[in-house]
C-alpha cells in the first residue's frame with residue numbers, strides 16, 4: 650500500500666501544471682498568483698514517511714502515477730533516497746537537490762525544475778528538522 654495525492658492543477662493563465670502548495674506561491678511559468686491553494690507539503694511528508702517506515706526507502710516497490718502530485722512525489726522519493734545515499738555527508742539537502750534536479754531533462758517543463766527545488770526545500774525542512782529520518 651502507498652499513499653497517493655490526487656491533486657492536479659493547471660495555471661488559469663498559461664496552463665502550466667504546478668502545485669500552489671503554499672501562500673503566495675506563483676505559477677512557476679508565468680508568475681501570476683492564483684487564488685487556488687493546496688496544502689501539498691504535509692501530505693507529501695506523510696506519504697514519504699509511510700514508505701520509508703514500510704520499505705526502508707522513500708521510493709516504494711511500485712508507484713502508479715495518477716496525478717501531477719503523484720508525479721512530483723515520485724521525483725521527491727528518488728531525490729530524497731539519493732540524498733540519503735550521498736557520499737558527501739556535509740552536503741545540505743538544498744545544495745544536493747539543486748544539483749540533482751539540474752541534471753534532469755525537463756523538456757518542455759523546464760519551469761518545474763525550480764518549482765521542484767522549492768518543494769524539496771520545504772519537505773526537507775520538515776523531514777530533517779523533526780529528526781524522523
Ligand SMILES: [Zn+2]
Nearest residue numbers: 660663676679
Ligand atoms: Zn502560469
